[in-house]
Amino acid sequence: MIDKIKNYIKSKCDSYEIFLDNATQQNIEISNTKIDFISQGSSQGLGIRVEIGKKIGFSSTTDINNFKKCVDNAIKIAKLNKKDSKFEKFAISGTYKKVKVYYKDLASLSLEDCHDFINSKLEIIKNAKVNVTGGSYGRSVGKSFILNSEGVDLFNEYTINEFDYELLKGNVGYDGGDSGRGILKVDKLNEDLEILEKLKNKKVMSTLDCPVLMNYKACAEMIDSFFSGNLSGFNVQQKQSCFEEKLWQTLFSNKFTLIDDGSKGVFPSNHDSEGTPCGETILVSKGKLIQYLYDSYSANIDKVKSTANGFRGYASTPSIGFSNVFIEKGNKSFEKMVSSIDKGVIIDGMMGYHTVTDLTGAFSLSISNGFYVYKGEIKYPIKDCMLAGNFFELLKNIEMVENKQNNNYSFNVPSILFKNAKVIGS
Amino acid sequence: MSEFDKFIKYGETRGCSYVELKEIILSNTVIQTVNNDVKKLNSNDDKVYAARVLYKGSFGLAYSNKSNWKDLVDKAIESARAIKKNLQIKEAVPLKKLIKTKVKIDPSEINLKEKKERIINLGERKKYPKICSLQKIYQEALRNYSITNSYGQYFNWKDSKIAFYSDAYSKEGTEQENFLKRFMNHAGFEIMERGEEIVNSSMDMAQKLLKAEHTEGGNFPIIADQELGGVFTHEAVGHATEADLVLQNVSVLKNQLGKKIANSKVNIIDDGTKKTYGWLPYDDEGIKASPTNLIKKGNLINYLQSLETASIMNVEPTGNGRAQFLSSMIIPRMTTTYIENGDDKFEEMVSSIKKGYYLKGTKGGVVNTQRGEFLFNSTYGYYIENGEIKNLVKGPSLMGNIMEILPKISMVGKDLEIQNGGHCGKCGQTVAVSDGSPHIKIDSAKVGGQK
Numbered sequence: 001m002i003d004k005i006k007n008y009i010k011s012k013c014d015s016y017e018i019f020l021d022n023a024t025q026q027n028i029e030i031s032n033t034k035i036d037f038i039s040q041g042s043s044q045g046l047g048i049r050v051e052i053g054k055k056i057g058f059s060s061t062t063d064i065n066n067f068k069k070c071v072d073n074a075i076k077i078a079k080l081n082k083k084d085s086k087f088e089k090f091a092i093s094g095t096y097k098k099v100k101v102y103y104k105d106l107a108s109l110s111l112e113d114c115h116d117f118i119n120s121k122l123e124i125i126k127n128a129k130v131n132v133t134g135g136s137y138g139r140s141v142g143k144s145f146i147l148n149s150e151g152v153d154l155f156n157e158y159t160i161n162e163f164d165y166e167l168l169k170g171n172v173g174y175d176g177g178d179s180g181r182g183i184l185k186v187d188k189l190n191e192d193l194e195i196l197e198k199l200k201n202k203k204v205m206s207t208l209d210c211p212v213l214m215n216y217k218a219c220a221e222m223i224d225s226f227f228s229g230n231l232s233g234f235n236v237q238q239k240q241s242c243f244e245e246k247l248w249q250t251l252f253s254n255k256f257t258l259i260d261d262g263s264k265g266v267f268p269s270n271h272d273s274e275g276t277p278c279g280e281t282i283l284v285s286k287g288k289l290i291q292y293l294y295d296s297y298s299a300n301i302d303k304v305k306s307t308a309n310g311f312r313g314y315a316s317t318p319s320i321g322f323s324n325v326f327i328e329k330g331n332k333s334f335e336k337m338v339s340s341i342d343k344g345v346i347i348d349g350m351m352g353y354h355t356v357t358d359l360t361g362a363f364s365l366s367i368s369n370g371f372y373v374y375k376g377e378i379k380y381p382i383k384d385c386m387l388a389g390n391f392f393e394l395l396k397n398i399e400m401v402e403n404k405q406n407n408n409y410s411f412n413v414p415s416i417l418f419k420n421a422k423v424i425g426s
Numbered sequence: 427m428s429e430f431d432k433f434i435k436y437g438e439t440r441g442c443s444y445v446e447l448k449e450i451i452l453s454n455t456v457i458q459t460v461n462n463d464v465k466k467l468n469s470n471d472d473k474v475y476a477a478r479v480l481y482k483g484s485f486g487l488a489y490s491n492k493s494n495w496k497d498l499v500d501k502a503i504e505s506a507r508a509i510k511k512n513l514q515i516k517e518a519v520p521l522k523k524l525i526k527t528k529v530k531i532d533p534s535e536i537n538l539k540e541k542k543e544r545i546i547n548l549g550e551r552k553k554y555p556k557i558c559s560l561q562k563i564y565q566e567a568l569r570n571y572s573i574t575n576s577y578g579q580y581f582n583w584k585d586s587k588i589a590f591y592s593d594a595y596s597k598e599g600t601e602q603e604n605f606l607k608r609f610m611n612h613a614g615f616e617i618m619e620r621g622e623e624i625v626n627s628s629m630d631m632a633q634k635l636l637k638a639e640h641t642e643g644g645n646f647p648i649i650a651d652q653e654l655g656g657v658f659t660h661e662a663v664g665h666a667t668e669a670d671l672v673l674q675n676v677s678v679l680k681n682q683l684g685k686k687i688a689n690s691k692v693n694i695i696d697d698g699t700k701k702t703y704g705w706l707p708y709d710d711e712g713i714k715a716s717p718t719n720l721i722k723k724g725n726l727i728n729y730l731q732s733l734e735t736a737s738i739m740n741v742e743p744t745g746n747g748r749a750q751f752l753s754s755m756i757i758p759r760m761t762t763t764y765i766e767n768g769d770d771k772f773e774e775m776v777s778s779i780k781k782g783y784y785l786k787g788t789k790g791g792v793v794n795t796q797r798g799e800f801l802f803n804s805t806y807g808y809y810i811e812n813g814e815i816k817n818l819v820k821g822p823s824l825m826g827n828i829m830e831i832l833p834k835i836s837m838v839g840k841d842l843e844i845q846n847g848g849h850c851g852k853c854g855q856t857v858a859v860s861d862g863s864p865h866i867k868i869d870s871a872k873v874g875g876q877k
Contacts, residue, residue: 029755029853031674037755038505041476041489060470062491073469080539081467115508133674133796134853166796168675173796207644238460239559240595242602315454315470355789355803355823359595359602364643364823364874366801368794384799386825388643388874424643424874 002145005067009050012075015149017090019047019273020064021314023142026114030135030165033122035115045314048074049090055081060315088300090148091274091310097263099270099278102157103182107141114139118163121186125167128193133173135165152275160267167192172199174369175349179409180266195348198371202383205372205425211344211399212387212421213337213373218347220411223325225353226361226391227258231283232320233298242359242392243289250288253398257328258284260293262308265324267410272308274318281307287396293320327413330401337400337417339376345423346371346378350387361391367423386424394418430574433495437479438576440503444480444515446575446711447495448752449473455538457545457564464542466563476752477502484509485734489753513737518712520578525707527585529614533566536615541566544618549592549625556633559595562625564588564618579712587612587703587858589847592625594632603820605632605805606789610703610847610858634818635806641822643875647782648824648868649775652843654788654804655863659765660850661791661800662828663694664861667720667728668746668758668852669735671795678798678828682726688832691768694721696730698745698761703847704860706761711747715761718744724832730758750855757853764862768838775837775867777813783873784808784815785824790848798828823874831868839864 002020009016022044029037047060048070057078061070109117118137125132139161146154163184164177176192178184214222235241243251262269262278271277274296283291294302295310295318310318338346348369356363367385371378402414430447437445451473458466476489477498486506488498533541545564551557567587574580589610596603607628611617650658671677679687688694698706698715706715711733718728731739732747735758748759776784784807791802804821844862 025753027753027755031670035509037485037487038508039487039489039753039755040501040505041487041753042491043489043753044491045472056467058466058468060468062472062474070471073471077467077469077538080537080542082464084463086463111504111508131675133676136854166676168796171796173676173794238561239597240460240561240593240604315472316456317466317468351794351799352792352801352803352823352825354792355801357604357820359604362640362820364825366799366823366825368797368799383797384825384827384872386643386801386823386872386874422643424872426645 001064002147005071006147008068009048009071010149012071013050013052013078015051015090017049017148018145019312019314020145021045021142023140025138025140026111028114028118028137030118030122030132033126033132035118038111040111046070047312047314049317050074050078051087052078054083054085054087055079056084056087057081058317086301087297090150091152091276091296091306093151093275094277096270096277097279099263099268101181101269103159106139106159106161106183109139121163121189124189125193129169130193130196131168133166133168137161137163146273146275148275154271154275167196169196170200172196174199181268199369199381202381204384205382205423207425208343208423209420210423211341211417211419212423213341213344213346213415213417215346215348215415216406216413217408218349219327219413219416220408221350221353222391223258223327223411223413224322225356226358228322229358231293233292233294233302234320236292237298237301242361243292246289248288248290251392252284252287252395254286255330255398255401256284256287256395257282259326259328260307260309260322260324261326262323265410265412266407267324269323272310272323273312274306274310276306276308276310278308278323293322295320322410325411325413326405329403329405329414331403332400334402334415337402337415338373338378340400340417341373341376344373345382346373347387363391364388384426388422388424394421429495433499434574434576436496437477437499437503440499442479442481442503444576445499446478446573448476449493449572450752451570453568455566457542458561459546460561461559462546464546467538467542474752479503479506480513480515481506483512485513487755513734515733515737518577518579522580523708525583527612529586530616531614533586533588533615534568548621549629551629554629554633556596556598556636557594557629558597560629561593563591573712575712581708581712583707585612586614588615588617590618590621590624592628594628596632596636598636601636603632603635605635612701612703612705631806635820638806638818638820641783641819641873641875643873645870646873647779648871648873649784650863650866650868651786652841652863652865653845654785655765655866656844656861657788657791657802659694659863660760660763660859660861661793661802662826662831663720664696664760664763665793665852666795666798666828667730669729669731669739670757672729673735673738676796678795679726685726686724687726687829688721688724689835690724691838692721692724692832692835693766694763695719695766696746696760696763700762700844700860702762702844702860703858704760704762706745706748709745709747710749710756711743713743713745713747715745730760732756732758748857750857754855759852759857760850760859762844762860764842764844765838765864765866767840767842767864770837770839772839772841772865775839775865776810776815778867779810780812782810783819784810785821787821789821799825800828801825825872825874831871834869835866836869837867839866841865
């Protein structure tokens with residue numbers, strides 16, 4: 001099929017990109033510690049990008065046999081479009097790392113096997129006398145093709161699965177999960193059940209300017225919320241980022257180093273969804289901003305190489321985002337960081353990240369799960385508190401960084417102790 | 427016998443007590459411009475087919491981009507087989523309903539070039555010198571949606587849905603701000619007549635916010651405008667009334683039916699018949715929309731139901747069974763949710779506050795229905811001192827607890843506006859909703875502030 005499309009498209013435009021994806025999915029929904037609903041299906045789609053005299057057009061369809069209509073439509077759109085003098089070319093090929101993206105053992109699970117896998121996890125939770133109020137498991141097995149006029153010609157078979165659960169014991173809730181390309185170990189489940197126990201009997205605390213220890217989950221959420229949009233090379237170019245004209249400036253504490261690497265982590269890939277080879281990109285080095293995230297279009301504008309951060313489905317053109325994120329570890333154990341706090345809080349999770357003002361870094365978020373610490377000891381879980389401040393200020397004031405990277409979905413980060421932040425309590 | 431009927435019959439002969447077949451043919455157009463450059467000019471054609479069955483008391487679902495109905499019915503039965511439930515849904519009468527969204531200007535009759543030019547030319551950028559970047563996004567979805575089921579019902583909805591966003595970025599010295607303004611509805615291209623006003627007002631507010639002060643964090647009395655009041659209604663009440671969450675023991679409104687949970691001035695309704703972005707004449711299970719009173723004179727009187735939750739709770743479905751895609755599980759969701767008019771005057775609300783805030787607009791919100799905690803953001807507001815509206819403030823977050831805050835709504839205005847079109851997320855699914863409210867006064871709310 002891909003050859004037929006190529007043969008049809010190549011003489012009609014100056015350059016082109018063909019993106020084809022075909023996957024089967026099984027989805028299991030959980031309610032009240034039981035499997036509640038199952039769906040299964042398949043999806044396929046074709047996305048075509050063309051360039052004719054620096055005019056770009058995009059069209060997609062689920063009706064792959066009717067690819068000629070999709071190609072013709074993309075060409076029609078390109079002809080209607082304004083010339084984009086900033087367009088250079090689609091992604092270029094390169095040396096691809098050998099990364100395992102397909103796990104046969106996951107792909108070969110039957111629906112019944114998936115069902116049994118979830119039930120085995122539910123059994124562990126039930127034995128801990130905990131209820132799973134809601135949750136889901138999804139598995140996808142697919143094939144993708146990316147082919148363009150610059151020589152990218154890639155075919156991949158891939159597997160993905162993800163398990164999310166919402167735990168409840170008494171009136172205390174806690175969410176967790178696991179995801180990856182192979183059969184999941186769900187090894188954070190025991191840790192999550194332990195935290196749930198510790199969250200019993202939440203208390204209010206008074207408003208306090210104090211040290212704040214964000215554990216790895218809270219750090220992952222914060223980094224995702226504040227950095228992913230602001231580090232986008234496209235957003236910087238369009239003056240929609242707080243990092244415009246800030247390259248090579250020291251903006252944060254020298255204890256903070258931020259890296260994106262699509263070839264590592266729980267969702268490794270050998271290339272992004274344009275076909276650019278994945279690898280390590282150091283974004284912030286010891287507090288200094290040294291790199292933005294790019295797809296091929298925005299990289300060409302800044303005359304740099306794409307960092308392989310163009311992501312898309314068949315129905316859209318690429319958008320820039322993180323792949324797998326790493327924060328360099330420090331040299332203190334979590335326990336050591338807790339014992340260094342005279343009066344402060346530990347934050348395990350916050351709510352409301354979509355309300356953060358990206359341009360200024362100003363935030364006021366609800367602390368979903370946290371603990372009050374006094375004289376180096378965790379005293380009690382807290383409720384009805386907000387954390388307010390500015391991410392720029394917070395990341396300038398790093399006191400300590402944990403001595404290990406913990407995985408949380410596509411993030412691999414240590415816990416971080418901040419010198420001071422405002423906790424709004426009663 | 428139609429093709430649909432043939433495969434419904436096939437499912438029934440395999441032992442299904444109910445078979446539902448669906449088809450969506452969708453055509454999307456997206457135009458994104460940044461500073462008058464076109465960054466996206468995309469067109470998508472999608473076809474999706476799905477079969478949902480009730481087999482031995484359990485629902486099962488299968489979907490595909492190919493209309494292989496027999497295979498879909500077989501896979502849906504396989505899905506249902508793995509579940510052990512005892513659901514019984516109420517039989518419905520045969521019905522044929524053809525719905526067409528009213529449009530004055532059919533979007534498919536305007537060529538893409540003209541649409542693109544219209545979007546580019548919206549807004550008087552020169553009048554707003556501090557604007558450093560302006561992004562506009564136009565999204566058009568033309569959808570032909572059919573449902574047919576074992577009860578001889580056939581629904582077809584030829585829908586036209588348009589959403590427009592204007593996001594203006596301002597800069598002065600080291601200060602930076604942005605302001606997003608949007609509108610969306612089931613309508614034709616005629617709604618783009620509002621485009622000029624939307625783009626200009628987003629640029630105007632982005633400039634004004636450069637000079638705005640931060641709020642002081644703490645507990646204050648607040649007045650919420652119609653837009654913020656709408657989001658409050660959606661987050662602080664609407665979600666906790668969704669019956670699936672009640673059945674999962676993760677709603678603070680479980681066991682509260684018939685009880686007084688809010689001030690007597692508060693009446694809240696969810697109504698799929700309203701011709702807003704949340705319009706849902708028939709839900710994704712073919713149930714006709716009608717207004718559902720959620721809170722009446724402060725008392726909780728109903729939950730929002732799908733066929734399944736209604737069957738478990740032994741009540742009537744409320745027309746709130748919705749799914750984002752044909753591949754998604756149908757669950758209770760809101761449509762258009764609003765607080766009814768009261769009889770308090772806005773001026774009296776302001777004069778009753780010694781120190782507090784008048785907060786306007788919203789960037790959206792989030793709720794944890796199990797703990798009853800919610801958080802949402804206003805886009806901007808004004809400081810109130812000694813009964814007078816003072817300086818402009820940058821929009822802070824508001825946090826609270828559902829059960830504690832509902833009795834604190836002490837005044838309800840008589841200026842209801844349902845204006846928000848928005849997208850609501852739950853269980854990984856996003857659906858179109860609207861909400862609204864008159865001005866309301868809350869005696870004490872936790873305001874997040876940087877001061």
